[in-house]
């Protein structure tokens with residue numbers, strides 16, 4: 001079954017969250033990544049965090065640690081989302097440390113990679129993968145999310161053929177270099193209108209969904225039609 005990861009980003013009030021939980025048609029292949037203060041409300045589901053620091057504890061005001069997430073049974077962590085890279089200047093070196101600590105704490109990292117509009121896709125992807133995965137063990141525990149930055153929140157989306165080829169590129173690149181198979185998700189403007197088309201991509205292991213995951217009826221539709 002395809003994995004459906006909802007990245008709510010910094011959206012939803014507490015009453016929105018309560019309404020959402022009452023109306024969500026949850027299935028086991030769904031992971032909810034709410035704004036971190038709302039994580040306790042989602043404990044009966046597979047829950048993920050949108051960002052996580054690499055140290056286990058200490059004087060790091062405003063940060064949340066992998067061991068704290070483990071203690072709450074957080075199962076997934078989105079690492080290196082383009083908003084973290086671009087708005088918060090997160091470097092590949094930091095992302096690499098976050099991946100290592102996530103794996104060490106048995107939290108499945110979802111590593112986001114993707115090109116800006118007009119950039120050389122395979123060059124950007126291989127460069128990000130090389131730096132982000134450098135020196136790591138257990139790379140098979142990492143899920144990769146291919147998110148073209150120009151497709152995030154824009155309504156623009158690559159063709160199925162382009163997504164197929166990019167997913168294949170990522171899987172082959174990691175298999176050749178690290179001798180492991182990884183799951184690869186697609187993210188960027190996935191919604192109730194394009195989900196049927198996207199579900200036809202044969203090598204895709206799931207979706208990372210932003211805006212559409214905050215609208216419970218739309219998210220239910222995506223859950224319903226994705227197998």
Ligand code: PGA
Pocket residue numbers: 007147151152153154187188189190208209210211212
């Ligand atoms: P979007 O966001 O679905 O709103 O385009 C995807 C993401 O940023 O993960």
